[in-house]
Amino acid sequence: MTKILIKYSWILSGILLGLSYPSYHPIPSGILAWIAFVPFLLENQKSNAFKIYLVKASLLCIITMSVEAWWVNLYSFSAFLICVFSQFLFLLAPLCGFYYSKKRFGWRKALLLLPFLWTLLDFLAHQVPHSLQIYMLPYTQANNTWLVQFADLTGMWGISFWVVMMNSLLALALANRKVKNFAYLFIWLLVPLLYSFYVVSLNPKSVLSSSNKKTKVSLIQTNIDSYHQDSLTAQKTFDQIVSLSDSAVKNTQPDLLLLPETAFPLSLFQDSVLLDFTKKSIAAWQTSVAIGYAEYPDISNKAVFRNNALVFTPQLAMFWDSLKIKSSDVKVYQKQYGLPFVELMPYFEKTPTLRGSAMERGKEPLVFDYKNFDNENFKVALSICWEQMHPEKIATLVMQNAEFIALMNNDAWFGKTAGAKQLLSFTRLRAIENRRTIARCSNGGISCFIDPFGKIYGKIPWFTTEYSTQEVLCNTKKSFYTKHPRFFLGCVLVSLILLIFYFELFKKNKTV
Template structure:
């Protein structure tokens, strides 16, 4: 009976840890919780054998994934079976994290194992972000801090991985202190903790505090207007076209009327460029000459360049179109018709199961009722648009969640990243705000402005320090499923950061350190250390260990 109660208590703590982590993400945004949400999980699995550590951490992952991705059930043809498979697939990496931690705890002791948690966690996030068609750099712990620019400036050197590392380090230090208190018997006066163990706890805590202090060093915001910068006025069009109307021929004329009216309204403020969202036009401008001319005349009338998204087909369609490959594209329209060739970027990173079916012919997707989506072709290379000397890169839809996409564009000379997207699929859920959180990191990582233009929101301008400079909202402050125009000025400064030059060096280093720690642990003979002790702790020659049957732990008795 006691065993059942203990198991229930452990599961409750693990699920509370998972729930607290979910609440730290958008759109709950209780970001402070992230700095302690992992503590219950670490305290529970520190005493478990490796197999049980794997199971418990997987359960934690299931709670986390189901909570963060609850909005995905709005996607067409997405069933509860698909949701269960997604939860299982993306929960397993956390299981391996629990396995690595418990093995390290068994062989080295609690404090060294806790010190390894930041490396393990960053490795898990990096590997699940680069796992073929399952790559998903979404809901990284770092993303919980997107509303705190002072905290995330190190992302310009380490990427989001460095912020995740620090969050885990603080969680590990808190867990070490609490474990030390619990093990010392201060709350029940049962026994004393070993002095060497508490030294290790204090050392880990000191490292976490030092890291927090270092984190704030680069937190000052650099002023705009450095040499080489240029002020550009941009206007964003948020048309708020319902998803069910976007591809209906009966609504094509009214959709273009909405965009024309909003574009003329934006033109009154004399912007250099006007941005429309992903798949804005009801038909492809490459297949409808009249539609293309209509957009051209709008550009000429307003005197502004127009960047727009246009596609031949909507996502999540299961029909086959023989001999035709669709593209999800962005076009830049010259208001003076001087550009000899139409500037066009075709989306490179297609959405699995929405724009293509991965490993078709190898995996029998029909067995789990996945629609046979096909017909889209990926673009060949990234493009830096040139709008009269204003050089910028464009990402389409979810491409902006991949750090390397923005980094490659900056490497090709982009002074700004423009993300055009349509998130009407997901309804009024956390999805647009989670997209926004990731866009904040693209700005900090590369020290450029990031512009988000979304059909239904959130449309905004993010400065190079990750501050949301302006956000499109109505009078009540509502920023999704509202219609409007946002105009502001950005300073296109030369982009320069360690991350834009070196990429994911910090994450790769964490993977290598984790691999070394795992291999080193595997080479050690399994030893059990008291909770709070570290591997170097050895009893003196006049002390021998004996098992305390009442507690199931090792106690040390002097001769």
């Protein structure tokens, strides 16, 4: 049996790694990533021809992505193929790096180098324009909030390093069967658990400001896909927004109403009727509204659009006419990062995507101010959908002194698949990294609130027309990761260089 498992280790490792991504919440499948590479690493203790190794490693990657992204088939088989083949090399590259380091320094030293190599290659893959981000190894642990609280120090890249090192230590322990190797394994698991226990249970104030200021926010889940091609979509969406907002204001008196991504399928400032109605509604509610809407730089060419958002305050609504405010005077946030192949064509951003349109990217992060009924001031940063996959982007918003994040999504096109669940789990990491509450509003779900420790509350069932009002903790203290998002990566790079130098020196001395 053992021989069979070793012979087909690439199948076992591929399945384990594929199952470890957060598609099956609340099952803690992320734990499988701790051992996923072990069968493959043990099989490759001895030298094999690179061609054979490459075939097995490639099949491992294809199996992983097929198991992890099976749900994309429910949307489109062509989209599934794009997912697999566009991300294939990102997963294969560190495995090839392991082969060459093993050939150069031996299996044991290659195990030690692998976490450093994998983390750096994960980061480089994150920078590539066609990267979809979902296959990043840290996301296997996104729902294990009891483990990954150290992300406020290292970001998601520390999680990548931890997972791969866990595999390396376990492979080494099983190969040597020495007590000290299992002791190292135990310590490696214990350290993040102790840190998580400390910040969550013993001393949460160590990562939070002392003010304990809170604001009340309502999420408006319309259950309408704004991208759906229907002549009545705009009217249905508008009716839902007004009805739900009326109810939320009347029953819960929120300080801020949060709408989904492009909740207004029409341009707010290019449609005078829509703008007038919006001003009157907000003035009557006396509640600020975070609005997402589509805008066309050239009204005659709807192939190029902007994905915009702003916080429309009652003060702005009431004094618009008397102060003769123009749309150009209003601070508006423009989405910077879109979904590759759907919103932005990688490397050719002005070329229409598979949807036949292209998003014009914004350039600046913005933080908005609004007041509650007691005249307290709050700072919120708006972020839009796929931007949640860019950790440094969220860190930049927090560095602009945002006290919490309002995330506006359009997840309806996923349907009731693992896609929406995965995106929700990724959002949890952004909350932990920056120690900021995230109010997450999606048109079809999953809409909820996530506290600075990754805990979900105020969740709305997906694909229901509903609102949820909850208090949001405002934090002004910045995490170490927020202030130094690439510090850990720098440490990893320097350590990798020093280790390679040491191994090379040791190898030369041994030869002499």
